[in-house]
Amino acid sequence: MGSRIRTAAGALAAAAALGLAAACGGGGGEEPAKSAAAASGDPANPVELTFWSWVPNIQKAVDAFNAKHPGIKVKLETITPGPDGGYAKMLAGVKAGNAPDVAQVGYDSLPSFLVNGALEDITQYAEKDAAKFVDWQWQTGVFGGKVYSIPQASxxxxxxxxxxxxxxxxxxxxxxxxxxxxxxxxxxxxxxxxxxxxxxxxxxxxxxxxxxxxxxxxxxxxxxxxxxxxxxxxxxxxxxxxxxxxxxxxxxxxxxxxxxxxxxxxxxxxxxxxxxxxxxxxxxxxxxxxxxxxxxxxxxxxxxxxxxxxxSWGGGSASAVLKGTDHPAEATAFAVWLTSDPESVNILLSAGYGWPSIKDTSRIPNLQQDDTVFPFYGGQNIWDVFKEADAAVGLDxxxxxxxxxxxxxxxxxxxxxxxxxxxxxxxxxxxxxxxxxxxxxxxxxxxxxxx
Missing domain, CATH: 3.40.190.10 (Periplasmic binding protein-like II)
Incomplete structure (x- = not known):
């Protein structure tokens, strides 16, 4: 991974020119768009990815991905959330050329990562997957019409x-x-x-x-x-x-x-x-x-x-593909699967990671029947309320x-x-x-x- 971080003033000016606060739509790049799902790697010589996250028990989801994708091997490293924890390490890693391929970054911090030159443009790998996700959550990782992250949860x-x-x-x-x-x-x-x-x-x-x-x-x-x-x-x-x-x-x-x-x-x-x-x-x-x-x-x-x-309280979190990864297609494929595959989403729900970023939650068992949550709330399926709430978050x-x-x-x-x-x-x-x-x-x- 190369050291390609820009100066702060120049990066911030460039980000404003891209329309950081008015980002919309996918697109960008001259290569034909490819679905992230098409990146599967070679089982005989698997691509190795490093993923940094703070979600408890997310290892179960990583293990499920590895079992289903023998051509890609993801290694999880647990980090401390926030600017003085994992974020500082991520930015330092991008600058030094040894950052993880994929990292959990809050929606509220994605602009800071962008202006520091720490995000990889994954438009060509991700844009065909946009329809899977709730519009406002997808837009948190889109700047200047280019895609830089995959939404996780809100x-x-x-x-x-x-x-x-x-x-x-x-x-x-x-x-x-x-x-x-x-x-x-x-x-x-x-x-x-x-x-x-x-x-x-x-x-x-x-x-x-x-x-x-x-x-x-x-x-x-x-x-x-x-x-x-x-x-x-x-x-x-x-x-x-x-x-x-x-x-x-x-x-x-x-x-x-x-x-x-x-x-x-x-x-x-x-x-x-x-x-x-x-x-x-x-x-x-x-x-x-x-x-x-x-x-x-x-x-x-x-x-x-x-x-x-x-x-949404604090926005939510995304899987960001960090600048300098040697495997942007595979990194994007993992990020999309992590928060759109029903098995993975169900695992993450149990870990308390937040509300899913996908539109179709009908195949998520824990949202249909939860013998722990529903009885606590008098038998109410509280997730119906939160589904409506997430869909009503403004796009702007x-x-x-x-x-x-x-x-x-x-x-x-x-x-x-x-x-x-x-x-x-x-x-x-x-x-x-x-x-x-x-x-x-x-x-x-x-x-x-x-x-």
Whole structure:
């Protein structure tokens, strides 16, 4: 593998020119398009691939692939997720010429990988497989009309709630955000120790998902420049809603996935959670004695919405083919099989990797009947809710090549607002100002911003 990483400023400018935040469609390259499935290797002299991932028990899926593809041998190496773990090693490996062939990369980090010259153009091997995948998930790996990754899974949002308590309080699952606020008020009146939910200022991906569902996108490009519109009317409406919930003390302010939050799930002091599809396992694992008492409903909707809208917590994850691989066709074939073959998808679901990226989930056994999950939720097939939610994620949401800074800045600003230093609307406005500076610091042009 060669060392072909570009300078940061030049790469970022090139990425903006390609239309990072307005990517669409497949295509690119002069060679005829080939299906990834056609790459099978030679059993007598198998191609060797290295795959880096952090998904627990994903080795089972890798073993299944190797058994069915004797001409390709995939070796799994487990990594730590995030910018200071596996990502740093991947980027260093690309620069040194010894990166893995395929690596798990979050949808939110793909733009950063692209501008660092770390992704291989796999358009000719992958574009015929696009129809297998949910449109918005497929688009996360498409930049400037070229394909750089295969979607793995997402975290579509829904509302987990204690149905037994809602029934006792005479409340139905909220269909709108106004319903959500009314239910929150009723809960406080019925039980002064209970809350409908918590405002998780510790979770930037959660707050971003709330903004994504509210409407207007945060990042886009105009020509060769980025436009930042975090401080927009839809986000301000969402922030104002949650500010009033905080001011009226209708939600708790403790961090979710903290010890206190887990205890509140167990006791019913937290009666609901707007979470991703993978959150099912978190609730089951930390409040096992509440089995049979929970249900899942779609995310509440904003008034006047033309159609049902949802969002995905942190986007999701992709199998990215890294720059410099000697076997792009075989690497793409593995990436496509990993998240489209029913046997593999079923294995990964059991490992808690997220919602499948494929459109047709009818042949995934664990989505049709799950003797562990369904009884916990009173016999409900909760996956029907998440399938609808994933299909309702907007196509126009794009991540910037500064997602790490976005997460840390938004979390700091939101925590300050919750503690009384300004409002949540102020927190989003401050985050916009900071992101403009971050993009400029990386050598990018930024056009006039605002909602």
């Amino acid at each position: 975290g579509p949002m829904a509302f987990y709630y204690r149905k037994d308590l809602f029934d006792k309080w005479g409340i139905e699952a909220p269909k709108t955000w106004d319903d959500f606020a009314a239910a929150a008020k009723t809960i406080r009146e019925k039980d002064d120790s209970a809350y409908i939910s918590t405002f998780a200022a510790n979770q930037a991906p959660w707050m971003i998902a709330l903004a994504q569902q509210a409407g207007q996108q945060w990042f886009s490009t105009e020509g060769d420049a980025w436009k930042v519109t975090i401080d927009n009317p839809d986000t301000r409406r969402m922030a104002g809603f949650w500010q009033k919930m905080l001011d009226d003390k209708l939600v708790k302010t403790e961090a979710d996935m903290s010890n206190g939050w887990y205890k509140d799930l167990q006791t019913g002091d937290i009666a609901g959670w707007i979470g991703g599809s993978w959150g099912d396992a978190i609730i089951r694992g930390n409040a096992p004695k509440t089995s049979g008492k929970w249900a899942v409903a779609p995310m509440p909707q904003w008034p006047g919405a033309a159609k049902f809208a949802s969002a 949401w794009r991540w910037p090549p500064v997602s790490d800074a976005l997460y840390s800045t938004l979390t700091d600003n939101a925590k300050a607002a919750v503690e009384g230093d300004g409002t949540l609307a102020d927190a989003f406005a401050k985050t916009q100002t900071a992101m403009v500076e971050q993009l400029k610091a990386k050598g990018l042009n930024v056009v006039a911003t605002g909602g």
